[in-house]
Amino acid sequence: MDIIETDSVTLSYGTKTVISGGYMKLVSGRVHALVGRNGYGKSSLMRVIFGTQPAEFSFTRYNGRKLQQPFKVPGLIRYLPQFSFIPRNIKAGVFARSYEVPWQKIVACFPDFAAIENAYVSSLSGGQIRMLATIVLICSPVKFVMLDEPFTHIMPLHVEIIKDLIRREAANGKGFLITDHMYDHVLDLADAYYYMEWGVVITMTREALLEKDYFLRLR
Numbered sequence: 573m574d575i576i577e578t579d580s581v582t583l584s585y586g587t588k589t590v591i592s593g594g595y596m597k598l599v600s601g602r603v604h605a606l607v608g609r610n611g612y613g614k615s616s617l618m619r620v621i622f623g624t625q626p627a628e629f630s631f632t633r634y635n636g637r638k639l640q641q642p643f644k645v646p647g648l649i650r651y652l653p654q655f656s657f658i659p660r661n662i663k664a665g666v667f668a669r670s671y672e673v674p675w676q677k678i679v680a681c682f683p684d685f686a687a688i689e690n691a692y693v694s695s696l697s698g699g700q701i702r703m704l705a706t707i708v709l710i711c712s713p714v715k716f717v718m719l720d721e722p723f724t725h726i727m728p729l730h731v732e733i734i735k736d737l738i739r740r741e742a743a744n745g746k747g748f749l750i751t752d753h754m755y756d757h758v759l760d761l762a763d764a765y766y767y768m769e770w771g772v773v774i775t776m777t778r779e780a781l782l783e784k785d786y787f788l789r790l791r
């Protein structure tokens with residue numbers, strides 16, 4: 573079993589403190605939900621865990637060993653941000669292979685992409701680019717994948733394809749951390765739960781989170 577732990581994150585932007593503590597443990601083979609209201613720091617926390625967001629304080633361990641920049645550890649972790657990050661002047665197949673994902677694997681889970689291996693990213697629609705990035709990161713051969721809003725603005729049929737893929741990869745031992753405002757999809761997949769409130773990461777049971785989420789929806 574592989575474990576990433578993050579503890580006592582303190583992060584401010586200027587004078588505004590966005591994250592001020594809490595503990596998170598990501599375990600291989602599990603899907604972890606990260607839930608919280610808009611602007612409560614979920615994306616920022618993912619960037620801190622990934623190692624690209626400097627924080628006043630953060631403490632991340634992998635299997636008990638302290639890590640400074642997890643994204644630099646080969647084969648450890650990927651992060652899908654909310655925005656598009658794929659260079660537009662490369663071909664779709666080249667992008668997939670740069671993440672060590674053979675094109676056949678992409679087509680096996682999403683046959684619509686059979687004909688676009690040699691298409692430049694610049695020729696794809698926004699929806700295709702998002703789907704490509706999401707599938708490639710989920711499939712890449714790493715221990716953990718963090719997904720920031722993988723279901724938002726995705727058509728329902730494609731959401732189900734992404735969910736099936738996450739289930740298969742988790743069953744093969746990959747750990748996931750997912751945040752998305754489409755809570756139903758996240759909760760459908762998750763078997764561990766974190767809630768962010770007032771800058772603190774709180775470990776929750778599913779029941780407690782659903783109660784929080786219920787009030788969240790009413791606000």
Ligand SMILES: Nc1ncnc2c1ncn2[C@@H]1O[C@H](COP(=O)(O)OP(=O)(O)OP(=O)(O)O)[C@@H](O)[C@H]1O
Nearest residue numbers: 585586590608609610611612613614615616617654
């Ligand atoms: N680079 C930045 N510089 C300054 N402020 C930032 C920066 N990134 C995020 N913020 C602010 O920090 C707060 C937390 O943002 P963050 O995107 O982490 O929250 P979130 O929970 O992921 O939000 P959402 O659910 O809307 O995606 C917000 O008020 C946001 O405006």
